[in-house]
Amino acid sequence: MPPETDREALLDAALLHVPFDGWSEDAFRAAVRDAGVEPALARALFPRGAVDLAVAFHKRGDAQMEARLARADLLGMRTRERVSFAVRARIEAAGDTEAVRRAASLFALPPYAPEGARLIWETADAIWTALGDTDRDVNYYTKRATLAGVYSATVLYWLGDDTPDAAATWSFLDRRIEDVMRIEKVKANPVVKRLFAGPEWVLNRVAAPRGRGAADMPGHWPAPAPQE
Known part of the structure; x- marks a missing residue:
């Protein structure tokens, strides 16, 4: 069975246990048992167990x-x-x-909060990319940061919505x-644009990464070049 098939089988099996056990080690072990995947292979596919399953669940939603x-x-x-429509x-x-x-x-816990933030950023990036966004300056980042906030707030509202x-x-x-x-309209006001002309000049020196998953994303630490 191809690894991708095993990955999907494990995720599908885990989703039956998550409502009761959360994204926990118990849910991971139950998924391994129910999916009929060898434990060693399951651990190779999801080294952190249920945490990696939760990541896969999020990425499946993006796809x-x-x-x-x-x-x-x-x-x-x-x-x-x-x-x-996209959100x-x-x-x-x-x-x-x-x-x-x-x-x-899970992703509100301190050890996993940075990964949760990264996943939400990737969702916002996937939305803007699918919508054909072509901005390569600082607007690349502001659009995604703003949309990440909108998406997060809407998800939290949705979780409590019984309408x-x-x-x-x-x-x-x-x-x-x-x-x-409404904020974008204010930013487009000529008076406001003149007021922020200096900061805008500085911000316009900021460039978007060269591609999705590129090595020049914020926070990336490039590996040092091998020494002769």
Whole structure:
């Protein structure tokens, strides 16, 4: 069986136990047993056990969202509609509220908080990339940081939403995006642009990374060149 098939089988099996055991070692062991995967292979695929399964669960949601956006007719939507559609598609891809709730609790723990933040950043990057964002200056970062905040807040609202078809969540999402668009209008005001002309000149020296997963992302420490 190909490793990718084993990975998917383990994740599917784990999702049956996560509502009861969380993303824990117990859930990982139960998934290994239920999926019929050799324990050594399961540990090779997910070295940190349930933590890596939670990461895989998040990345699966990103992939499903990207597939849905690729099929959608985005050209007929305004920018705010495209962003709203993408965030909703990402949340709907998660599907299992309890698995998301447990993952949120896991990635709120100090040892895993940086990884949780990275996953949310990657989701925001995946959305803007799928929507055709071409900014390569500081706006590359501000767009993703802002969207990461909108996405995180909407997910937390969704976890507590008991309205039919999560109607209150999508209204909340629309309001958050409207707030962001209002800020963008203020930034475009000529008076404001003149006021921030100096800082903007400095910020415009900031460049986006050369590609997704590139080695020049913030916080990356390049390996030193081998010495002769």
